[in-house]
Amino acid sequence: PNMSVMGMCNIPTKLYPWLLVFAFGMLGSPILDNLCGIAVGYAFHYGYLQRVLPTEGRFQAWEQSSRLRWLYTAPGHISWTGGVYTPGGSG
Secondary structure (H helix, E strand, O other), X not given: OXXXXXXXXXXXXXXXXXXXXXXXXXXXXXXXXXXXXXHHHHHHXXXXXXXXXXXXXXXXHHHHOOOOHHHHOOOOOEOOOOOEOOOOOOO
């Protein structure tokens, strides 16, 4: 698959992150930050982060925890089950 670069040309999706590093580097962005982002993105894509990602059961346990009540009762919070918390409303 290809990605469009501002409608001017198409490049392969595998090269798109590297184009962004180059473009943002030319604009003065720290290159190391962007390279770290690419590394984490590739690690996630290829499954190297599966061991550190929380399971569905862990997400549900966090949402039922009284210590995190402030987080999951925040307006607009989308729960793991897909419900949206609205103060005084149903959700």
